[in-house]
Amino acid sequence: MPQIHIPSPLRQYTGKKSSVNVLAVSVGEALKNLVEQHPDLKRHLYTEEGKLRSFVNVYVNDEDMRYLDKEATALNDGDTISIVPSIAGGSFELRASGSELIQSLVARSWKLAPKKNHHADHDRRQTRSRFKQR
Amino acid sequence: MPIMTDAKPEAVLSNDEILRYSRHLIMPEVGMTGQQKLKAAKVLCIGAGGLGSPLALYLTAAGVGWLGIVDFDVVDYTNLQRQIIHTTDDVGRRKLDSAAEKLKAINPFLNLHTFETKLTSANALDLFREFDIIADGTDNFPTRYLVNDACVLTGKPNVYGSIFRFEGQASVFATEEGPCYRCLYPEPPPPGLVPSCAEGGVLGVLPGLIGVIQATETIKLILGQGESLAGRLLLVDALGMKFRELKLRKNPDCPVCGKHRTITALIDYEEFCGIRGQEAPAGNDVPAISVEELKKKLDAKVDVFILDVREPHEYQICNLRGYLIPVGDLPKRVNELDSSREIVAHCKMGGRSAKAVNFLRRAGFTKVYNLTGGITAWAEKIDPTVPKY
Numbered sequence: 001m002p003q004i005h006i007p008s009p010l011r012q013y014t015g016k017k018s019s020v021n022v023l024a025v026s027v028g029e030a031l032k033n034l035v036e037q038h039p040d041l042k043r044h045l046y047t048e049e050g051k052l053r054s055f056v057n058v059y060v061n062d063e064d065m066r067y068l069d070k071e072a073t074a075l076n077d078g079d080t081i082s083i084v085p086s087i088a089g090g091s092f093e094l095r096a097s098g099s100e101l102i103q104s105l106v107a108r109s110w111k112l113a114p115k116k117n118h119h120a121d122h123d124r125r126q127t128r129s130r131f132k133q134r
Numbered sequence: 135m136p137i138m139t140d141a142k143p144e145a146v147l148s149n150d151e152i153l154r155y156s157r158h159l160i161m162p163e164v165g166m167t168g169q170q171k172l173k174a175a176k177v178l179c180i181g182a183g184g185l186g187s188p189l190a191l192y193l194t195a196a197g198v199g200w201l202g203i204v205d206f207d208v209v210d211y212t213n214l215q216r217q218i219i220h221t222t223d224d225v226g227r228r229k230l231d232s233a234a235e236k237l238k239a240i241n242p243f244l245n246l247h248t249f250e251t252k253l254t255s256a257n258a259l260d261l262f263r264e265f266d267i268i269a270d271g272t273d274n275f276p277t278r279y280l281v282n283d284a285c286v287l288t289g290k291p292n293v294y295g296s297i298f299r300f301e302g303q304a305s306v307f308a309t310e311e312g313p314c315y316r317c318l319y320p321e322p323p324p325p326g327l328v329p330s331c332a333e334g335g336v337l338g339v340l341p342g343l344i345g346v347i348q349a350t351e352t353i354k355l356i357l358g359q360g361e362s363l364a365g366r367l368l369l370v371d372a373l374g375m376k377f378r379e380l381k382l383r384k385n386p387d388c389p390v391c392g393k394h395r396t397i398t399a400l401i402d403y404e405e406f407c408g409i410r411g412q413e414a415p416a417g418n419d420v421p422a423i424s425v426e427e428l429k430k431k432l433d434a435k436v437d438v439f440i441l442d443v444r445e446p447h448e449y450q451i452c453n454l455r456g457y458l459i460p461v462g463d464l465p466k467r468v469n470e471l472d473s474s475r476e477i478v479a480h481c482k483m484g485g486r487s488a489k490a491v492n493f494l495r496r497a498g499f500t501k502v503y504n505l506t507g508g509i510t511a512w513a514e515k516i517d518p519t520v521p522k523y
Contacts, residue, residue: 008298055321057319062380067383086319088273088274088278
């Protein structure tokens with residue numbers, strides 16, 4: 001049975017599962033089967049017209065399906081399909097913040113944190129607005 | 135895939151340098167020739183953050199002669215969990231100053247050039263031309279595409295790394311023969327579709343892992359040794375501790391590096407990524423209530439139902455004792471809400487709760503309001519004991 005590898009940003013729509021087994025003979029069928037099992041995933045993979053979104057990269061084993069037969073690519077037992085999303089994080093601020101969740105748990109016991117954080121938040125907000133103004 | 139062929143004449147090592155790099159010099163893959171190549175090499179790091187920290191530290195230690203860093207940010211407390219070039223004492227300092235101090239302390243032979251600016255379409259080409267290799271440690275899609283296109287246009291390899299939560303990617307783009315970032319991702323995802331606020335965060339060691347891979351690839355390119363990641367995308371899953379690699383191909387139809395290229399100059403990358411026109415924080419157009427108004431209502435014992443649309447792990451950090459329904463679960467749990475009561479929805483900053491208010495209004499709720507600024511505004515203006523995160 002082919003297996004679809006779910007990247008962590010999409011696992012919230014698959015009940016936290018990192019891989020999903022599908023009954024399918026082609027990549028297109030496998031993805032359809034995946035969103036039938038996990039309907040919340042559908043709008044992240046498909047447009048409203050039912051086409052696979054352009055920024056969703058799908059690999060069969062280690063090969064990009066765009067260079068195989070695209071969604072008609074035949075699947076064999078034991079094949080692994082990977083959905084490879086674009087991610088941008090790296091430097092000082094993951095988009096739309098959120099990056100501070102883990103630290104903040106630590107910061108709670110940090111007496112100095114609230115006051116300094118205020119400045120930090122201010123700086124961060126300035127950075128973000130500068131970024132957005134351009 | 136050698137980038138620099140011969141060591142430049144000035145890259146002669148002093149006796150102090152020979153001692154410093156002895157563990158390199160005794161390996162035939164580096165040797166005196168390789169170390170001189172490193173000394174002559176010019177590497178530009180975009181960003182002095184999570185990825186930039188290990189990158190700059192290791193490139194400096196390894197003896198890369200010329201290092202440029204582009205950054206315009208200031209160190210804050212939330213950076214310290216992963217940006218290991220900065221220390222607690224550096225909070226509030228410019229990242230460039232903080233980084234420069236550490237790098238010069240590690241290796242006084244380094245020629246460091248700092249650029250306190252945002253990388254833009256106006257300055258990227260001129261800047262990139264001064265360097266041999268570009269190491270991309272940025273954090274947003276517009277800059278990713280800008281770095282890629284500028285690398286293709288100037289013919290400089292792009293040593294790429296990216297991270298999200300527990301996962302990372304690394305590759306080498308825009309080498310002469312190899313694919314570029316656009317070959318892999320022709321278009322960015324529209325803003326809002328990639329999980330951000332609720333799904334954000336990053337394990338502190340992950341940029342270390344990926345940044346060190348970038349440093350390794352950079353050094354290999356300079357030495358002309360080994361097999362570079364060009365043509366391969368390395369995927370790192372830190373939770374499963376799995377490293378996988380996918381084949382990357384040069385897309386013949388790539389708009390910037392393909393045969394019939396349509397992009398021959400840098401463009402407006404924020405427009406390209408759909409960012410422009412989004413300055414107004416989401417929620418300006420939905421019925422809203424300020425934290426001060428909410429406080430008044432609560433003090434006056436007005437019946438207000440507080441709906442918290444954040445994730446359970448955020449609720450654990452701090453909460454207003456609201457009823458928790460993560461915004462993603464709202465459609466299937468809407469029946470838990472009483473539309474006859476006044477509902478104030480909140481999240482961390484007001485973005486997700488605006489979506490929730492929009493949804494509930496469309497579902498027929500008439501007395502539902504968005505808490506402007508979210509629990510962060512509450513912490514700032516009403517109750518300083520509530521931690522900000």
